[in-house]
Amino acid sequence: MRLEFRQAAPEDFPRWLTFLGVVLLIALGVAVLDAAGVQLCLFRRWTGLPCLTCGGTRACAALAAGDVIEAFRQQPLVSALLTAGTVAGAVHSLLLVCGRRLTLRISAGERRLLLLAAIILAAANWLYLFRRGA
Numbered sequence: 001m002r003l004e005f006r007q008a009a010p011e012d013f014p015r016w017l018t019f020l021g022v023v024l025l026i027a028l029g030v031a032v033l034d035a036a037g038v039q040l041c042l043f044r045r046w047t048g049l050p051c052l053t054c055g056g057t058r059a060c061a062a063l064a065a066g067d068v069i070e071a072f073r074q075q076p077l078v079s080a081l082l083t084a085g086t087v088a089g090a091v092h093s094l095l096l097v098c099g100r101r102l103t104l105r106i107s108a109g110e111r112r113l114l115l116l117a118a119i120i121l122a123a124a125n126w127l128y129l130f131r132r133g134a
Contacts, residue, residue, distance in 0.1 A: 002105040005095075013096050020089070030057055050129040052122055053078055077125035 033040055034057045043051035055075035062071035063082055071079040095101055106114070 001107075001110050004103045004105060006101050006103055008096055008099050008101045012101055016092065016096055027060070031061070034061075050126075050133075052126050052129075054129050075125075076128060077121060 030040065039045055040057065041051050041054060043049070044054060053075065056078035059071040059075035059079045060082060062068075062074060063079060068079075071082075092102065
């Protein structure tokens with residue numbers, strides 16, 4: 001696994017701003033629907049069981065309110081991904097402003113190992129949600 005710093009291309013900054021805008025619009029839409037009481041999870045609606053990301057909206061709201069413990073209690077995997085994504089996004093934004101970008105290079109073996117770790121974490125998170133009765 002290697003991290004490489006490179007010179008940012010002229011189109012990197014507008015692409016990043018577009019990506020951030022889309023993410024924020026989706027988050028706003030989900031927040032409005034959740035506040036209106038709309039049950040967003042089709043899996044839960046159809047089966048009555050929690051889906052892999054059940055509690056993710058509540059966890060996001062708790063993180064936004066600064067209640068990290070409640071966010072991780074609601075949905076540990078989504079909370080960890082949101083926290084890591086926020087840190088990575090802030091670092092990426094800072095690097096782009098400085099005219100740089102960071103590239104992660106991983107081998108095929110490392111990619112398989114990361115996929116296996118993701119599957120194990122997702123399964124453990126789902127078991128946690130079943131046990132908690134999310």
